[in-house]
Amino acid sequence: MFAPDLTAQHVVGKDITLEQRALGAYLGLAVGDALGATTEFLTPREIREKYGVHKRICGGGWLHLKSGQVTDDTEMSLALGQSIIENGEVEAKAVAEAFSQWMRSKPVDIGNTVRRGIVHYRNSGETSVPENEFDAGNGACMRSLPVAIAYWNAGWDELVAVSRIQSHITHHNPQADAGTEALLQMLRMTFKSASKQALFDIADGLVESHRAYRFDRRLVENPSGWIVETLQVVFQAFFNHDDFESVLVDVVNRGGDADTTGAIAGMLAGAFYGLDAIPGYWLKALNKDVKAACHSQTYALLELAGKSG
Numbered sequence: 001m002f003a004p005d006l007t008a009q010h011v012v013g014k015d016i017t018l019e020q021r022a023l024g025a026y027l028g029l030a031v032g033d034a035l036g037a038t039t040e041f042l043t044p045r046e047i048r049e050k051y052g053v054h055k056r057i058c059g060g061g062w063l064h065l066k067s068g069q070v071t072d073d074t075e076m077s078l079a080l081g082q083s084i085i086e087n088g089e090v091e092a093k094a095v096a097e098a099f100s101q102w103m104r105s106k107p108v109d110i111g112n113t114v115r116r117g118i119v120h121y122r123n124s125g126e127t128s129v130p131e132n133e134f135d136a137g138n139g140a141c142m143r144s145l146p147v148a149i150a151y152w153n154a155g156w157d158e159l160v161a162v163s164r165i166q167s168h169i170t171h172h173n174p175q176a177d178a179g180t181e182a183l184l185q186m187l188r189m190t191f192k193s194a195s196k197q198a199l200f201d202i203a204d205g206l207v208e209s210h211r212a213y214r215f216d217r218r219l220v221e222n223p224s225g226w227i228v229e230t231l232q233v234v235f236q237a238f239f240n241h242d243d244f245e246s247v248l249v250d251v252v253n254r255g256g257d258a259d260t261t262g263a264i265a266g267m268l269a270g271a272f273y274g275l276d277a278i279p280g281y282w283l284k285a286l287n288k289d290v291k292a293a294c295h296s297q298t299y300a301l302l303e304l305a306g307k308s309g
């Protein structure tokens with residue numbers, strides 16, 4: 001039974017800077033993606049048999065990755081981030097074009113809904129797919145971090161509007177929108193040094209409006225790519241542990257869509273605990289070009305936020 005005692009968790013230093021939090025989020029995303037890709041689509045039992053407890057960035061997995069290599073979660077975030085930096089805002093056509101270019105680069109993996117959305121853009125020039133009850137995958141949420149950084153200080157209405165612009169290029173679904181917006185709000189509040197209780201209240205608010213997201217009832221053992229299960233796993237791990245490494249080890253050992261639960265847990269825990277809380281051996285194992293891109297984009301996106309804020 002899931003019942004976190006948040007008052008028992010130590011108060012994380014209020015002196016973690018905005019920069020440390022944003023860097024922690026971006027590098028946490030990449031670290032979680034690289035770590036979780038190894039156990040993607042495995043069951044917890046298969047993971048136990050093969051790795052004991054999986055906690056080493058070592059590549060492999062069904063994509064046969066090199067150690068430290070990331071997947072679509074990080075790559076699409078970087079494509080979105082680059083587009084925001086170049087255009088000074090989330091501009092629908094520019095983002096759709098960035099995603100289309102990324103798909104042309106023959107990425108190591110790509111989700112079905114993402115592929116369909118990009119093909120829809122190429123064929124129609126439209127930057128939004130029609131609303132679809134089956135598009136509640138986690139593919140728009142997993143790439144949304146650059147929005148949280150560039151708009152950390154913007155108003156709620158503006159945040160929701162830009163989140164939907166980037167999301168609806170591939171995923172147009174109210175349940176997915178609500179989950180993504182709740183995550184963005186948690187990230188933004190974290191950048192403002194919010195307490196874990198305040199973040200819990202945001203997750204709770206999501207459950208109030210969309211009951212499917214209830215994360216207190218059963219442990220999600222092997223999450224699918226449905227955004228509801230993805231965020232249930234992330235919330236269960238984030239609120240149940242007290243450090244970056246434990247959160248990440250928890251989610252990736254549940255397998256399923258482990259690179260994406262890893263990526264989203266990584267951004268949230270990285271933002272909350274700050275860059276210094278990410279184990280050095282994970283940062284060291286991460287692909288160097290990816291690491292450099294996460295660094296430079298974080299600073300550029302923060303600068304953008306500073307200009308508009």
Ligand code: MN
Nearest residue numbers: 071072073259
């Ligand atoms: Mn992936």
Ligand code: MN
Nearest residue numbers: 257258259260
């Ligand atoms: Mn995935």
